Amino acid sequence: MAKQKTAFVCTECGSDYSKWQGQCSDCGAWNTVSELRLGPAGGRRGTAAGAGNRAGFAGARPEAKLLAEIATEAVARIGSGAGEFDRVLGGGLVPGSAILVGGSPGAGKSTLLLQTLCHLARGRPCLYITGEESLQQVALRARRLGLPMDQLRLMAETNVESILAALGSDRPDVVVVDSIQVVHSDDIASAPGSVSQVRECAAALTRYAKQSGTVLLLVGHVTKDGSLAGPKVLEHMIDCSILLEGSDDSRFRTLRGQKNRFGAVNELGIFAMTDGGLREVKNPSAIFLDRSEEASSGSAVMVVWEGTRPLLVEIQALVDDSALGNPRRVAVGLEQNRLAMLLAVLHRHGGLHVGDQDVFANVVGGVKVLETSADLALLLAIVSSFRDHPLPRDLVIFGEVGLSGEIRPVPSGQERLAEAAKHGFRRAIVPKANAPKSAIPGMEVVPVRKLQEALAAFS
Numbered sequence: 148m149a150k151q152k153t154a155f156v157c158t159e160c161g162s163d164y165s166k167w168q169g170q171c172s173d174c175g176a177w178n179t180v181s182e183l184r185l186g187p188a189g190g191r192r193g194t195a196a197g198a199g200n201r202a203g204f205a206g207a208r209p210e211a212k213l214l215a216e217i218a219t220e221a222v223a224r225i226g227s228g229a230g231e232f233d234r235v236l237g238g239g240l241v242p243g244s245a246i247l248v249g250g251s252p253g254a255g256k257s258t259l260l261l262q263t264l265c266h267l268a269r270g271r272p273c274l275y276i277t278g279e280e281s282l283q284q285v286a287l288r289a290r291r292l293g294l295p296m297d298q299l300r301l302m303a304e305t306n307v308e309s310i311l312a313a314l315g316s317d318r319p320d321v322v323v324v325d326s327i328q329v330v331h332s333d334d335i336a337s338a339p340g341s342v343s344q345v346r347e348c349a350a351a352l353t354r355y356a357k358q359s360g361t362v363l364l365l366v367g368h369v370t371k372d373g374s375l376a377g378p379k380v381l382e383h384m385i386d387c388s389i390l391l392e393g394s395d396d397s398r399f400r401t402l403r404g405q406k407n408r409f410g411a412v413n414e415l416g417i418f419a420m421t422d423g424g425l426r427e428v429k430n431p432s433a434i435f436l437d438r439s440e441e442a443s444s445g446s447a448v449m450v451v452w453e454g455t456r457p458l459l460v461e462i463q464a465l466v467d468d469s470a471l472g473n474p475r476r477v478a479v480g481l482e483q484n485r486l487a488m489l490l491a492v493l494h495r496h497g498g499l500h501v502g503d504q505d506v507f508a509n510v511v512g513g514v515k516v517l518e519t520s521a522d523l524a525l526l527l528a529i530v531s532s533f534r535d536h537p538l539p540r541d542l543v544i545f546g547e548v549g550l551s552g553e554i555r556p557v558p559s560g561q562e563r564l565a566e567a568a569k570h571g572f573r574r575a576i577v578p579k580a581n582a583p584k585s586a587i588p589g590m591e592v593v594p595v596r597k598l599q600e601a602l603a604a605f606s
Contacts, residue, residue: 154183158342161380183343225321225362228266231417231427232259234454235389235402237410240321243360244409245353245384247327249367249375250391255400255418256366259391259425260323261289263364267321268298274319278305278329292424305339307332307348311355319361324352326366327381346380353384382406393420397513399434400425404454413517414454432459432570435512442540445532448572449524450545450563451516457559457566459543461511462521464528469505480510481521489548493526496552496598501533520557522548523576526598527605538605539574543567546578552598556580564592576604 155164158181160174170177224239233239236246250256257280264273277285282301289296300317304310307330314322324330330348331339338344349365356363365385367375375382375390382388386408393400402416417428428434436448436459445464450457462481469475478486486508493499508525510516523546531538545563547555557563560581567575568590575592582594595601 155180156183156342156346157379159379161383181342183337183346225267225271227263229259229263229416229418229425229427230429231402232263235404235407235410235414235416236387237404237407237414240362241386241409242320242362243357244386245356245363245365246387246389247365247367247375247382247385248389248391249369251369251393254391254393255420255425256391257285257325258288258292259402259418260325260364260366261285262292262294262424264321264323265289265294265296265299268300269295271320272300272317273298273321273323274300274302274314274317275323275325276302276304276310276313277325278303279326294424305329305331307351311351314355314359314361318359321362321364322356323364324366326368327352328368349381349384393513399428399513401514411454415458432457432566435460435514436570442537444535444537445528447524447528447531447538448543448567449521450543450567451514451518451520452557452559452563457563458514459566459570460514460516462516462524462528463509463511464525464532465507466501466504466529466533467507469503471505474501474503475505475507477505477507479508480513480515481508481525485519485522486525488550489522489526490529492548492550492552492598493529497526497530497602499530499533501529504533518557519547519555520545520563522546523554523578523601527576527601530602530605541571541573542576543572543574544576546576546581546595546601548598554578554595554597554601564590576601 155167157171157174157176158179159176160171162171162173164180167182168180171179222241224241226239227233248256248260261275264275267273275285282303285301302313327345327349328340331344332348335343335347352363355361369375387404388406389402389404391400391402398420400418400420402418404412404414406412417431418425419428447462448459449462450459476483476487490501490506506529524544526548527538527544545557547557549555556578560577561583564575564583564587568587573590575590577592577594579594579596582592593604595604
């Protein structure tokens with residue numbers, strides 16, 4: 148028998164080693180190097196690893212060309228039927244692209260993709276490959292959601308060679324593999340879901356998508372810390388990586404792009420989980436601004452920029468006497484280290500000492516704020532809670548706070564103010580550099596340069 152090759156691969160960065168070691172020398176992660184069993188040295192041609200495929204990864208023999216000779220015509224995208232899904236993808240599905248859809252169990256990955264394929268199957272051939280559920284389970288879900296069932300083709304299979312054979316005969320335009328963690332190859336002697344199986348099966352499916360122009364949608368699992376399971380090299384193979392998130396106590400789901408070769412990253416789509424499946428939310432700001440009728444201290448409205456659009460969300464702060472020697476600093480939806488830094492700026496340049504107070508900060512609605520435009524709104528919410536003085540309900544705030552107490556401008560200030568005015572806000576505290584050149588009808592804009600000016604405008 149031909150000797151089987153063995154390698155050791157880091158699941159975080161994909162680095163190869165000749166023998167096992169406890170720590171990866173490249174990324175520094177511990178206990179991430181695992182054994183990778185390759186196919187036999189004299190294995191069959193055309194296997195999942197593509198040992199006999201000499202046509203190249205994209206389906207053509209490699210040939211050098213001048214950059215000016217390469218055609219750059221716009222590729223016609225395929226609409227998924229959901230505007231929020233198309234927004235995250237950058238405008239729709241691109242033929243020949245490989246898309247990885249991740250999320251925690253129960254987030255709605257299978258529901259979203261089943262809805263998408265049932266919509267697309269009415270105008271083009273589509274194939275849904277399920278490896279975790281039976282055909283009856285998928286059909287029951289489609290019937291429960293009221294989806295059209297007379298055009299979509301289903302197949303239950305986990306062997307990648309059988310999947311590639313079915314794709315070659317059916318020639319679908321869009322295919323879903325649910326999920327990549329259960330797909331395996333006969334040429335690799337390891338269990339489904341292992342590093343070697345996930346990497347080689349994903350490479351084989353991606354190669355087929357590039358060669359045939361088929362849209363490939365892969366469903367991926369996530370680990371306990373929320374990152375995509377499997378080898379890190381899997382995220383480098385695909386063209387687009389999106390994550391569907393949602394808490395158990397909320398019916399809203401957020402679809403966020405983490406990598407996209409055909410559009411903007413960190414684009415956000417909002418869906419609502421209903422009895423009829425996932426329904427897109429066309430005006431998410433109205434959901435996150437569902438505030439109480441009475442004004443309360445510690446609450447402020449800010450405008451964050453998600454992908455290509457502004458989003459109005461409410462931020463809340465609670466400052467209370469601490470019974471501990473080391474007061475707590477808790478941030479939900481915000482970066483905890485940035486909260487501690489802003490509290491130091493507030494003490495030094497705002498004259499407000501909260502070193503003996505517990506400080507809790509929360510972004511309402513489960514939104515994760517990743518940009519610095521929330522700094523000023525967070526500080527004013529903290530001051531409002533500490534002084535027990537509510538902020539005006541028609542006030543919107545945004546701006547970055549520097550270590551010297553200056554208020555720095557943020558991108559797309561005009562668009563943020565326009566979005567706030569559209570939702571009925573009449574006052575705004577913004578950085579001086581973001582002040583509009585012409586007055587906004589019905590809105591009073593207060594430009595500030597320093598933190599002291601913002602505190603004075605608030606009081």
